[in-house]
Amino acid sequence: MGALAEILFGGLFQGSLYAMMAVGLALVWTTIGVFNFSHGVFMMLGAYLAWQLVAFGLHPAIAFPLAILATAGVGWLLQATVVRPLIGRANLVLVVVITTLAAGSLIENGVLTIWGPRSKQLPPLLAGNTMIGSIGVSLHQIAIIVVTPLILWALWMFLTRTRIGLALRAVAQNEDASQLVGLNVTALYGLAFAIAAALACIAGIFMGGYRFMSPVMGADPLLKALIVVVFGGISSISGPIFAAYLIGFFEAACSYYFGLYWTPALLFAVLILTLMVRPEGIFTSRGRGLA
């Protein structure tokens, strides 16, 4: 019983973080058709901005939303400078990989220069600990588990119920047709990047609340998000969300039964096997679409 509770809780917690990161990656891929390798850096930058605002004396309830907005702005800016000018290039995917990597390196070193290498920590969403059955958990973790589905649900509603959200999905499905019916495709590209950056910032705030922050803290979550989108299929939003939780549970079970060291290796082995059998991911049909 203890084992099951531990795996369930660990899986839900890790899955929430992965889902938060992976959805942003998938959002950018589906709308623009590029892979944003600075997504992990967005997460790190968001956490540092939040930390700085809290250090200025702002209450987290004000500081965190401000940090999310600021990170969204950086996301929009990055899109305008290193992605949009390249649209239309024959080797777009590859060139954007290198420009977003370079931009990520720029931001990462900038953060290192401004805030230094000393570890920092954010205030948790909720302070304190509690017991669930026989396992001890922090309220911060519980808050993450509860808040994440709400945010994802809000994103889902935005994409399926609002005009702008529908426009984003239209661009994802057929860019030329969207342009023909008068949608501002350029602005929607910027919006997709901004939303993705905002989601990454939220993940950064989650992570900064229970672990020490460092300028390279985004690298590992980016990697996990990559696995999640491969596993769940990159061409939708719901696929990666399911996959994020599935991988969260898989990891929790692996580290419980086989130990922490073997978990990443097992995860990658499963990933490669999955791709050999179902290259388009396990939760999707073929084709691109934001749903």
Next chain:
Amino acid sequence: MTDMNKRVSGAPGRTSWQREAVGFVLGLAVLAMLPLVFTDSYSRHILIMAFIYAMVASNWDLSLGYGGVFNFGHLALFGIGVYAYALLTKLAGMDPWVALVASGVVATLAAVIVTIPILRLKGIYIILVTFGFAQLVMQIIISQSDITGGTQGIVRIPGLYIFDHNMVRDGKIGYFGIALTLLALSTIFLRVLVRSRIGASIVALRDNEEYAISRGVSLVRQRMITLAASAFFTGVAGAFYAAYQRNASIDVFGMSLATIVLSMVLLGGTGTIYGAVIASFVLTVFAEAMADFGAWRPMITAVLIILVMLVYPSGLVGMIQAAWGGLGGRLRRPT
């Protein structure tokens, strides 16, 4: 990827091989003269590192530029070369020269293994799987710390030797010679390959997969050949790096090294081989010239990479061609 660099590498054999051979020998002669100008061991160290980067980057150009296969595990092949050499010489007690070649073979085998899952995949999925492969290799090395030293790495790896000559003596002239020889061999191998019928079929698969297959080009076989061929000298370069540095660490699997080498390939202009070699020199020397800037160095490098990508889509080779017109660029013009 379909019509990428068609202008540059679309027609193998455009430059006659005699003309290219003259250019190659001239370039090699210039490089071989460099130790006469740079006599201190520090400058030569920079050159040796540039040769190693040039090998890795130009071999990556074979799979990425010619094959159009986004192999993001290329640096893992380099890392496999590093660790294969370290383990073969230190644990198995193999002769360093034999181990140098054996490491290339090990990297080639690893490339064949990673090719299997990507045979059915395209574009972004190849990036993700090969990226995953690189991480898998790194995780295995970390978790098998009894043999590989884990995150501590391996130190005191046996170096290369020529009779009783101390390779580090005389401003590392011995290592300089070996590095240049390896780069020359690797470049000849790559150029002969891309100018051959196999090279033409690899480019054909990149440019129009359906048509190439319908004309009897085997996707499975050519993709195997592309990745395996790009792996051998990459593994040898890794082994040489291990022998030269005399230590191995998991840093070779990190994103920062991959970013630098990838920018060498893309800055040079893909599908040229020579472009990657030139860009490796430019970037390595540039990084050294910027050493005084400290923390600003990676930021300036990042900005420059972005600027070149925005302004010159075909990379440094395209820039040189544009600048020199038909005159000086003639010898350097690839294929």
